[in-house]
Amino acid sequence: MPVTRPRDSQWMSPTGRQGDSCGQRGGFPGTLAREKGDKPIWEQIGSSFIQHYYQLFDNDRTQLGAIYIDASCLTWEGQQFQGKAAIVELSSLPFQKIQHSITAQDYQPTPDSCIISMVVGQLKADEDPIMGFHQMFLLKNISDAWVCTNDMFRLALHNFG
């Protein structure tokens, strides 16, 4: 959808991706070059994971179990699930088709080298009307693979924008 920039203060007109830094840089592990155009590593890993996740979800959600581990926690519309097996039950959610569209995504490294990501977007399931959603992931590197240890999903049910 077209993005118009309101004539408002910087803080009230958000950027779609992480924008220029403001203030001091924190002490993130492995500080990287932040020249314009260079995305920090956590953003590269995060956005690549997210892209993969929604692609799986939209095309074959039976494959989703692979990105979680036994200790993973998933909260889906307030329901708590634990472990790979429980999460695989998501593949039996009551819709045939689903399509996600990401409006904005944010990534941050954590003090212990995980990556938190927040996604805001819209989705359409079967012939239902388009709905907003919001999802948060915590990604961890285990044996050289990035897996999701925590996942929280909510529909923006109040929002018909």
Next chain:
Amino acid sequence: MRKKDFKTYVDQACRAAEEFVSIYYDTMDKRRQALTRLYLDKATLIWNGNIVSGLDALNNFFDMLPSSEFQVNMLDCQPVHEQATQSQTTILVVTSGTVKFDGNKQHYFNQNFLLTAQSTPNNTVWKIASDCFRFQDWASS
């Protein structure tokens, strides 16, 4: 560490989260100058895509942000499993609701926190390590 079953673990995390969230938004609305006490020194906030990193920057940012009226409608929370004994207890919290900043129209918002426990002999204090805030409906504003 004693073994707790999953549900107990989650319940405890959620109680801590609810308490923290209540304090956070109350402080944000009514005692803004005290807000950065809830953040770790090296905490980072991403505010509608803008990065604010470290206490000095956070202090400047919250000082500049117009006064607010938050209403939280939803809260989700999860404990983060940490296997190493040195790791601090961590919980993830997601909130959503509405906010009105002075001089701006009301927005739906979503916010994520990564909270870390700081244990003193008397109690446990939670502080924000990472914070991410976005309007849900910014594209249409």
